[in-house]
Structures are given as structure tokens and as C-alpha cells.
Amino acid sequence: MSLKASAAAITALALSSGAAGAVTFQGEFWDTGSLSGIADAEAAILSSPTALFTSSGIDYPNGDRNTFPSATTTVEQFLGVDGASLTGSNATPFETSVFRFTGQIYLSGGAQTFSVSSDDGFWLDVDGIRVAEFASNRGFRTTTVVDSSFTAGFYDFELVYWENTGSGGIEAALNGATLEPVPLPASLSLALAGFAGLGVAARRRARRRA
Known part of the structure; x- marks a missing residue:
């Protein structure tokens, strides 16, 4: 070369x-039908996404747990400040939808605390290893996992979140801080x-x- x-x-x-x-995570959005659990989300992401966007940090909508979007909220509105990066169908309601976030995170080694709050379900993979999941629909709740199996370094991650109907939201944190892209x-x-x-x-x- x-x-x-x-x-x-x-x-x-x-x-x-x-x-x-990267200064942002890669985001993908699928407009789906009704979702009853993790199997439906897994099936949805086998197809081409409805829209693409970039994510400055996995904290939607705008980090306010007391203000959830309504059924008429569009995916662009749901993404807040990141909505401007959306390419595709930005006027689609965020109900009955799947979101996937991918990129790299840095783990310092030792005990790492992963927290994902969601309405409805999610899964979180780090270097292809399933770290946490909630496999069915739920109201906004938090799943927290402490994992000591990773040494210090950069790791690929995938977070998939789905919203069935009603209000929704997704927040991911690493060691108490919002999951955000790592610098070069x-x-x-x-x-x-x-x-x-x-x-x-x-x-x-x-x-x-x-």
C-alpha cells in the first residue's frame, strides 16, 4: 500500500x-408494527432501517424522566437535539419502533456499572457479549448490571431499544454517567x-x- x-x-x-x-454514535431507526418483546425487535433489525441519525449521547427524551413523549411524538422530536441529523422519515411517530445505537466506548477495567432505563425493552452487547437486557415490554424502569470481566480498553457496543405503544424513553449510563462517544x-x-x-x-x- x-x-x-x-x-x-x-x-x-x-x-x-x-x-x-467518532464524536457521535451511529443511530438507526425502524418503523415497525406492534412489538411484544425481544424477538420482535430482533426480527425488525434484519431489514433496512427506516431512517439514520447520529447520537451525541444515549439520553432520550432530553434526560427528563418526568416528561415522556406522547403517542403523537415524531422520531425527530423524540431525538431532541439529535433530531436534526435524521435522514429518512423524520415525521414518523416514534410509537411501535426500534432504535439501534452502535459505536465504541472506553472501559477502565475492573467493576463497570452499566445502567439502562427504558420503556419498553432493550439489550446491550459489548464486543458481542450480552451485558444486560430486558426482554419484554415494561413501563420506564432501570436495569443495572455490574460486570468485572472487561480489561481496560476500547470496546464496540450495540444497544437496541424498542418502544411499543404509549410513552417511552431510553437512557444508558456507564458508571453513573450518560453513555457518550469517546474521543480520539x-x-x-x-x-x-x-x-x-x-x-x-x-x-x-x-x-x-x-
């Missing part, structure tokens, strides 16, 4: 929604800077040879 291609590949990795350098690791920042510097040097040598 050429130096230019290598630099481009690393830059693409850093800017991709699933990479550690310093080591990767240095690698990008290094490749950029090598690219400049290569262009200078090419000009001198010309």
Missing part, C-alpha cells in the same frame, strides 16, 4: 462512526499526525526530483 493510501485508510478509520475517534485516543492522533507529516515530506522530495 502506498504512503498516500495508508494515510487515507487511517484517516477514514478515525472518522468512521464506529471508530474510537492520543495514540491514534499521533499516528495521524505522523502520516500527515510523512505525506508532506514525500511531496517535497517528489518536487525536488522534478
Whole structure:
């Protein structure tokens, strides 16, 4: 691979929604029929999503547990400040729908406390391992799990949440803080800077040879 291609590949990795350098999580939305539990949500996400969006943090609607959206709330309204990023059907009511959030999170190692509050159900996978779930419909409640099996590092995650009918909401927290995208690791920042510097040097040598 050429130096230019290598630099481009690393830059693409850093800017991709699933990479550690992402400033947002990738969000997907499916407009479905009635959902009775986890099996219905699993079936729904096998199809193409109705809309895509970016998530600045999994805390909807707007972190206010005392103000739940109504049945007529659209998915754009439900996403609040992140609604502007929605591409697809932004006027669809958020009832009978499935949301999926993916990206990377950083775990510091040792005991990690995962908390997911939802109306209705959800599942949370970290590196393909099921950390927590609530497999049926419920009013807004919190599921908390303490897991000590992860060493320090960056991990891929997937959070799938579904809303059947009525009010709804989803909030995810790691060690008491809202689950938000992680910044670009310093080591990767240095690698990008290094490749950029090598690219400049290569262009200078090419000009001198010309």
C-alpha cells in the first residue's frame, strides 16, 4: 500500500462512526408494527432501517424522566437535539419502533456499572457479549448490571431499544454517567499526525526530483 493510501485508510478509520475517534454514535431507526418483546425487535433489525441519525449521547427524551413523549411524538422530536441529523422519515411517530445505537466506548477495567432505563425493552452487547437486557415490554424502569470481566480498553457496543405503544424513553449510563462517544485516543492522533507529516515530506522530495 502506498504512503498516500495508508494515510487515507487511517484517516477514514478515525472518522468512521464506529471508530474510537467518532464524536457521535451511529443511530438507526425502524418503523415497525406492534412489538411484544425481544424477538420482535430482533426480527425488525434484519431489514433496512427506516431512517439514520447520529447520537451525541444515549439520553432520550432530553434526560427528563418526568416528561415522556406522547403517542403523537415524531422520531425527530423524540431525538431532541439529535433530531436534526435524521435522514429518512423524520415525521414518523416514534410509537411501535426500534432504535439501534452502535459505536465504541472506553472501559477502565475492573467493576463497570452499566445502567439502562427504558420503556419498553432493550439489550446491550459489548464486543458481542450480552451485558444486560430486558426482554419484554415494561413501563420506564432501570436495569443495572455490574460486570468485572472487561480489561481496560476500547470496546464496540450495540444497544437496541424498542418502544411499543404509549410513552417511552431510553437512557444508558456507564458508571453513573450518560453513555457518550469517546474521543480520539492520543495514540491514534499521533499516528495521524505522523502520516500527515510523512505525506508532506514525500511531496517535497517528489518536487525536488522534478
